Amino acid sequence: MDETMKKNKYSIIVPTYNERLNIALIIYLIFKHLKNVDFEIIVVDDGSPDGTQDIVKQLQQVYGEDRVLLRPRPKKLGLGTAYIHGLKHASGNFVVIMDADLSHHPKYLPSFIKKQIETGASIVTGTRYVKGGGVHGWNLMRKLTSRGANVLAQTLLWPGVSDLTGSFRLYKKSVLEDVISSCVSKGYVFQMEMIVRASRKGYHIEEVPITFVDRVYGSSKLGGSEIVEYLKGLVYLLVTT
Amino acid sequence: MKHIVKIMTLLVALSALWISLLQTSIIPESYTWLLPLYFIISLGCYGLLMVGVGLMRFPTCPHEAILLQQDIVEAKGFLKGKGVDIGSD
Ligand SMILES: Nc1nc2c(ncn2[C@@H]2O[C@H](COP(=O)(O)OP(=O)(O)OP(=O)(O)O)[C@@H](O)[C@H]2O)c(=O)[nH]1
Numbered sequence: 001m002d003e004t005m006k007k008n009k010y011s012i013i014v015p016t017y018n019e020r021l022n023i024a025l026i027i028y029l030i031f032k033h034l035k036n037v038d039f040e041i042i043v044v045d046d047g048s049p050d051g052t053q054d055i056v057k058q059l060q061q062v063y064g065e066d067r068v069l070l071r072p073r074p075k076k077l078g079l080g081t082a083y084i085h086g087l088k089h090a091s092g093n094f095v096v097i098m099d100a101d102l103s104h105h106p107k108y109l110p111s112f113i114k115k116q117i118e119t120g121a122s123i124v125t126g127t128r129y130v131k132g133g134g135v136h137g138w139n140l141m142r143k144l145t146s147r148g149a150n151v152l153a154q155t156l157l158w159p160g161v162s163d164l165t166g167s168f169r170l171y172k173k174s175v176l177e178d179v180i181s182s183c184v185s186k187g188y189v190f191q192m193e194m195i196v197r198a199s200r201k202g203y204h205i206e207e208v209p210i211t212f213v214d215r216v217y218g219s220s221k222l223g224g225s226e227i228v229e230y231l232k233g234l235v236y237l238l239v240t241t
Numbered sequence: 242m243k244h245i246v247k248i249m250t251l252l253v254a255l256s257a258l259w260i261s262l263l264q265t266s267i268i269p270e271s272y273t274w275l276l277p278l279y280f281i282i283s284l285g286c287y288g289l290l291m292v293g294v295g296l297m298r299f300p301t302c303p304h305e306a307i308l309l310q311q312d313i314v315e316a317k318g319f320l321k322g323k324g325v326d327i328g329s330d
Pocket residue numbers: 014015016017018019044045046076077078079082098099100101103214215219220221222
């Protein structure tokens with residue numbers, strides 16, 4: 001296992017918008033938990049007014065500009081295109097996508113990597129809804145919508161994975177490039193579209209349990225009529241995949 | 242095959258079965274007429290049950306929140322030591 005791991009390089013793409021404190025914490029934690037792994041962190045910041053990029057530059061001084069890459073964009077252009085932008089600059093043969101808000105804890109990265117090596121999977125996706133996984137900090141309403149959305153999607157789409165809207169995932173780079181180019185949705189639906197399309201294309205997908213602690217710092221960037229968007233996305237996926 | 246086509250095929254197959262039941266009258270016709278209703282009701286019940294069970298068994302992890310707080314303290318300490326300007330909150 002160690003041998004194969006040495007040949008692999010992991011590009012960790014972290015999109016940020018106003019995550020000044022979180023990005024510093026998460027970069028520290030990534031370095032703490034990935035000791036003997038070849039990796040780079042690609043921060044795609046969309047011109048955050050809170051100075052996220054200044055912090056990233058300071059972190060580059062600590063960890064090296066070859067380990068922490070800043071690939072900013074001039075203004076807030078959305079998550080989906082942030083991944084595509086980051087992917088263009090990725091030099092690894094594997095890509096990890098994770099949020100900067102500490103809901104995705106870097107301590108799970110080794111289990112993603114291990115799972116991929118053991119199974120040869122094209123995608124390893126983090127799931128909150130199996131043994132060992134979980135969520136902290138959601139009220140009843142949030143749990144209810146989450147469960148409802150999940151049952152609906154499982155019944156209608158038969159996606160073959162237990163957590164559709166989670167976005168903590170490891171991809172073979174070529175697979176991510178293939179899947180992402182056919183995805184057009186935004187927000188939550190984007191995560192769902194990625195995994196459903198990958199599953200339809202027949203890629204080997206594995207799951208690892210993760211825990212999800214709702215963000216401590218900063219504010220949520222998704223909002224508004226999420227449920228309506230979700231339902232629209234479901235219909236869209238039903239007729240296009 | 243698009244997924245909606247799969248689901249439609251399934252529904253068409255079910256309706257075909259239902260119509261054939263109506264015509265052959267293996268079971269009394271009055272029952273057969275109610276079958277689609279039963280089908281829809283059981284589908285609804287299944288959905289509600291799954292959501293209910295999911296809610297009851299919703300996996301939570303309060304301990305993780307505490308561990309995360311410790312990680313945050315540790316990270317802040319390290320970063321301050323390196324002179325990274327993370328503010329004082
Ligand atoms: N580059 C970029 N990053 C974004 C954009 N919108 C959100 N992000 C980042 O994407 C990640 C996920 O966004 P969140 O706001 O946490 O979305 P969420 O996890 O669904 O919502 P929360 O419940 O608040 O955690 C975070 O790291 C954000 O900083 C964007 O338009 N551009």
